Amino acid sequence: xxxxxxxxxxxxxxxxxxxxxxxxxxxxxxxxxxxxxxxxxxxxxxxxxxxxxxxxxxxxxxxxxxxxxx
Amino acid sequence: xxxxxxxxxxxxxxxxxxxxxxxxxxxxxxxxxxxxxxxxxxxxxxxxxxxxxxxxxxxxxxxxxxxxxxxxxxxxxxxxxxxxxxxxxxxxxxxxxxxxxxxxxxxxxxxxxxxxxxxxxxxxxxxxxxxxxxxxxxxxxxxxxxxxxxxxxxxxxxxxxxxxxxx
Numbered sequence: 001x002x003x004x005x006x007x008x009x010x011x012x013x014x015x016x017x018x019x020x021x022x023x024x025x026x027x028x029x030x031x032x033x034x035x036x037x038x039x040x041x042x043x044x045x046x047x048x049x050x051x052x053x054x055x056x057x058x059x060x061x062x063x064x065x066x067x068x069x070x
Numbered sequence: 071x072x073x074x075x076x077x078x079x080x081x082x083x084x085x086x087x088x089x090x091x092x093x094x095x096x097x098x099x100x101x102x103x104x105x106x107x108x109x110x111x112x113x114x115x116x117x118x119x120x121x122x123x124x125x126x127x128x129x130x131x132x133x134x135x136x137x138x139x140x141x142x143x144x145x146x147x148x149x150x151x152x153x154x155x156x157x158x159x160x161x162x163x164x165x166x167x168x169x170x171x172x173x174x175x176x177x178x179x180x181x182x183x184x185x186x187x188x189x190x191x192x193x194x195x196x197x198x199x200x201x202x203x204x205x206x207x208x209x210x211x212x213x214x215x216x217x218x219x220x221x222x223x224x225x226x227x228x229x230x231x232x233x234x235x236x237x
Contacts, residue, residue, distance in 0.1 A: 002219040005113060005148070014114045017219050028112040028219075029098075038224030042106040045226065049093035049103060060107055 004028070006069065024069060032067045039064045073135055073235055074128040078207075079103075080121040083169045094120060094229045096215050100170045113148075114219035119170035119178060124192070124208040124231060134236040136201035138192040138208055141183035143228050148221030153178040154213040156191040164196040164209040177212040186232065 001010040002017040006024055011017040018028050026033035031042075043060045046052035076090040079102040088102035096117035097109035111117050126135050140156050155165055157180040165177050183191065193209040194200030200209075 002114060005220045005222060014219065017114055018112060028114065029110075031107045031110045034110055034112075034223035038110065039107060041224045041226050042110075045093060045095055045106055049095070051092065051103060051105070056105070063107070 006033070024067070032063055035069050036064050036067050037070055039067060071130040073126055073130040073132050075135075075231075075233065076125050076127060077231065078123045078125050080123070080167060080210075081170065085167045089125070091122075094122065096120065098172065110223070111215060111217060113217050113221045113223060115217060116172050116174065117215040118172045119175050119212055119214045121167060121170060122211040122213075124211070124233070126202050126205050126207075128205060129203075130235075132235040132237060134201045134203050135233050136194065136199075136236070137190045137232075137234040138194060139187050139190060139232045140192050140211055141186055141230050143184060143230065144226050146215070146221075146227065147223060147225045148218060150215055150217040150221045150225070152182040152213065152215050152227070154180055154182045154211065156180065156182070156211055156213075158187055158189055158191050158198075161191075161193055161198050164193060165212055167210060174216065175212065175214040178214045182213060186230070 002014050003010045007022045021027055024033045039060055079088045079091045081100050091102050095104050095106050097104045097106050098111055099109035100118045155177045190198040192211050
């Protein structure tokens with residue numbers, strides 16, 4: 001069984017899990033589903049690689065603000 | 071003066087080279103210097119394989135470069151694993167490039183060390199004992215992250231390389 005770490009529901013297949021709309025309001029393939037920590041760390045990874053533009057930082061900050069879970 | 075070394079990445083069906091990459095962000099797309107927010111690895115998925123080479127672009131007065139080592143630090147989320155073709159024993163020789171995949175890698179099957187290995191774990195010219203005496207390239211480093219649905223997203227690891235310069 002495949003169990004979502006956020007909503008704790010289970011599926012028989014990975015395909016079913018990846019397609020479900022979670023309590024986050026997003027599917028596991030959406031970056032917002034992965035939480036504020038993921039988004040913050042990803043933003044810092046882009047900064048370290050000198051590829052974080054002001055526009056991209058603003059977009060990611062908006063995602064962080066719209067993400068409910070850590 | 072020391073040697074000048076960079077890391078290159080290879081992508082796509084055509085083995086397209088991006089020289090001197092600025093990061094090794096792993097994600098759900100076969101591309102160099104990728105944006106992990108655009109291409110996240112969903113828990114339960116694998117990253118695309120990465121194909122990297124260490125390139126010595128100038129010897130800088132050294133006579134030889136050898137003992138290539140690669141490892142990572144930092145914890146992965148949950149039971150995620152970081153696998154590679156790099157290894158201390160039973161090294162498979164110089165891997166042939168194949169378009170990176172996000173299915174379980176047939177090349178990256180050994181756990182990436184989480185500290186500096188005792189000896190070379192990435193070859194030159196197909197052998198761990200290989201050396202460069204002029205500008206040139208290492209064998210391919212192939213690596214991939216494999217996750218489970220229950221894993222926590224958002225971890226930061228640093229991919230580290232070392233080599234020995236002989237004066």
